[in-house]
Amino acid sequence: IAGITQAPTSQILAAGRRMTLRCTQDMRHNAMYWYRQDLGLGLRLIHYSNTAGTTGKGEVPDGYSVSRANTDDFPLTLASAVPSQTSVYFCASSEDGGRGETQYFGPGTRLLVL
């Protein structure tokens, strides 16, 4: 059982380029999340999805978009990367979305935007 996988593991990206971070889970969880983690700050929610076909904005959604075509996949797209998007990105999932549930995290993608 893989749990949650993310790709790529790390990436260096030129500013202005488009980039999609991939996230796949095999736990049949309904809810999925994208966070960014920056030094000295708590995890910040970018976007979430409570079930396939629906998405919502988190705390810091600007510059990012997501889609949830099926239960397993939740890609995050940076339409035109900027240096402030340099961060570690974590994808997570939970059974039904919030309400005291444990969230399970992927290994993260380390993104450097130059």
Next chain:
Amino acid sequence: GQNIDQPTEMTATEGAIVQINCTYQTSGFNGLFWYQQHAGEAPTFLSYNVLDGLEEKGRFSSFLSRSKGYSYLLLKELQMKDSASYLCVALDSNYQLIWGAGTKLIIKP
């Protein structure tokens, strides 16, 4: 605004006990999580408290006081592998998670 306060860094000795404190201010409250995060890795779930009191799980215990907006994580019989960051996370009235920046715990032999 909503806020989580926890120490940035703590140091403890192998075999000892350490208590990591967390205070929170949230719009309503529906529980508090602790997650562990080793350097370069993903956070992993440790505990969830919604009622006042102490919950023990092996070497780790978590305490909650809702009236004081306070929680702590207690780690006993410290091992070198416990060197990690410990994230305090509150669940507000809208079931949104408010993440603390984490406490980096350094274990010395």
